[in-house]
Amino acid sequence: MTKKILIVAGDGIGPEVMGEAERVLGWYKQKRGFDVTVEHELVGGCCYDKHGVAVTDATIEKAKAADAVFLGAVGGPKWDNVPYEGRPEAGLLRLRKDLELFANLRPALCFAALADASSLKREIVEGLDIMIVRELTGGVYFGEPKEITDLGNGERRGVDTQVYTTHEIRRIAEVAFDLARKRGNRVMSVEKRNVMKTGVLWYEEVAKLHAEKFADVKLDNMLADNCAMQLVRNPKQFDVIVTDNLFGDVLSDIASMLTGSLGMLPSASLGAKDANGKANAMYEPVHGSAPDIAGTGAANPIASILSLAMALRYTFDRGACADLLEKAVDAVLANGLRTGDIMQPGMTKVGTVAMGDAILKELDRLN
Numbered sequence: 527m528t529k530k531i532l533i534v535a536g537d538g539i540g541p542e543v544m545g546e547a548e549r550v551l552g553w554y555k556q557k558r559g560f561d562v563t564v565e566h567e568l569v570g571g572c573c574y575d576k577h578g579v580a581v582t583d584a585t586i587e588k589a590k591a592a593d594a595v596f597l598g599a600v601g602g603p604k605w606d607n608v609p610y611e612g613r614p615e616a617g618l619l620r621l622r623k624d625l626e627l628f629a630n631l632r633p634a635l636c637f638a639a640l641a642d643a644s645s646l647k648r649e650i651v652e653g654l655d656i657m658i659v660r661e662l663t664g665g666v667y668f669g670e671p672k673e674i675t676d677l678g679n680g681e682r683r684g685v686d687t688q689v690y691t692t693h694e695i696r697r698i699a700e701v702a703f704d705l706a707r708k709r710g711n712r713v714m715s716v717e718k719r720n721v722m723k724t725g726v727l728w729y730e731e732v733a734k735l736h737a738e739k740f741a742d743v744k745l746d747n748m749l750a751d752n753c754a755m756q757l758v759r760n761p762k763q764f765d766v767i768v769t770d771n772l773f774g775d776v777l778s779d780i781a782s783m784l785t786g787s788l789g790m791l792p793s794a795s796l797g798a799k800d801a802n803g804k805a806n807a808m809y810e811p812v813h814g815s816a817p818d819i820a821g822t823g824a825a826n827p828i829a830s831i832l833s834l835a836m837a838l839r840y841t842f843d844r845g846a847c848a849d850l851l852e853k854a855v856d857a858v859l860a861n862g863l864r865t866g867d868i869m870q871p872g873m874t875k876v877g878t879v880a881m882g883d884a885i886l887k888e889l890d891r892l893n
């Protein structure tokens with residue numbers, strides 16, 4: 527059946543990097559029989575300029591109907607003073623909320639050619655391939671009460687509340703177990719059950735779900751502080767890490783920086799599966815609209831191209847296509863091509879389109 531992709535390239539370098547991802551998508555249509563239709567819509571500042579809102583209701587409906595949404599980046603100084611509802615970020619937040627994207631996937635993938643650019647030793651990061659699954663819509667960022675109160679004696683008290691229900695824990699764990707089956711078949715569940723009740727519940731519910739539905743996947747548990755240490759000591763011990771919103775925020779940033787620049791980092795956000803097994807999904811580079819280099823043709827398109835690889839693997843069940851794309855990126859880097867953000871001495875500096883060209887050429891060669 528024909529799949530549907532909605533591309534919302536957004537602002538700044540968004541259209542430049544998405545353009546390269548779309549060329550790669552075109553290659554898969556032509557050379558690998560990937561049956562997909564592509565539509566384009568506006569989100570962010572560009573949408574505000576045309577419609578007075580950062581995303582329209584019609585685009586939200588199209589995003590829900592699509593198998594996957596590809597987002598470039600939104601925002602920029604031009605829109606710094608528009609009212610809150612019109613702000614570019616509001617468009618992105620509304621997409622995430624209306625599509626109920628509760629699972630944020632942040633891979634840390636180390637390409638051999640960039641292993642020396644890591645702050646860790648080559649042997650610790652070379653071949654690294656881990657996936658952090660962060661719960662995105664619950665936990666301490668949203669729990670009530672959430673307030674600062676005046677205690678009347680010159681003291682004030684700030685309160686945030688960590689809340690998780692069994693439903694929220696089970697659905698994020700389900701995403702992690704599903705992903706593990708498409709990767710190394712191992713899940714590390716991370717909490718602090720030694721000091722937190724939500725941690726105890728997390729531990730128990732993940733174990734229950736594992737026994738019920740995912741006994742074929744290897745499950746281990748780790749306390750969050752130990753996980754932070756292990757990520758810099760021996761990151762290759764991990765395959766999929768699943769954790770709550772707060773721990774996931776910190777651990778995913780640690781993990782992604784083991785391997786490289788903002789211009790290399792893809793991400794995905796997934797919703798729950800419906801009765802037909804279809805889940806809302808949005809794929810996007812981690813970086814923003816980079817107004818400082820927008821329009822210069824210098825942006826690194828690899829984060830967007832690797833986001834496409836994630837979509838091939840996790841939404842479209844085309845793991846072999848995703849492997850091929852990651853191999854092509856690896857080969858281009860091994861050939862010494864670099865955009866400015868990942869430039870190293872002795873390498874060849876190229877722009878956005880030349881990087882896209884080189885990846886397409888490698889795909890042809892490896893195909």
Ligand code: NAI
Binds near residue numbers: 598601603615867
């Ligand atoms: P940024 O990620 O746009 O840029 C940070 C630095 O990294 C800049 O020097 C930029 O040139 C560089 N950079 C980023 N992506 C690159 C790429 N693909 N290739 C080469 N260099 C790259 O973050 P910043 O500057 O804090 O924010 C700029 C705008 O982007 C703001 O309006 C912000 O709100 C928005 N933003 C949007 C995000 C999104 O759409 N998901 C995420 C982060 C920021």
Ligand code: MG
Binds near residue numbers: 775
């Ligand atoms: Mg963060």
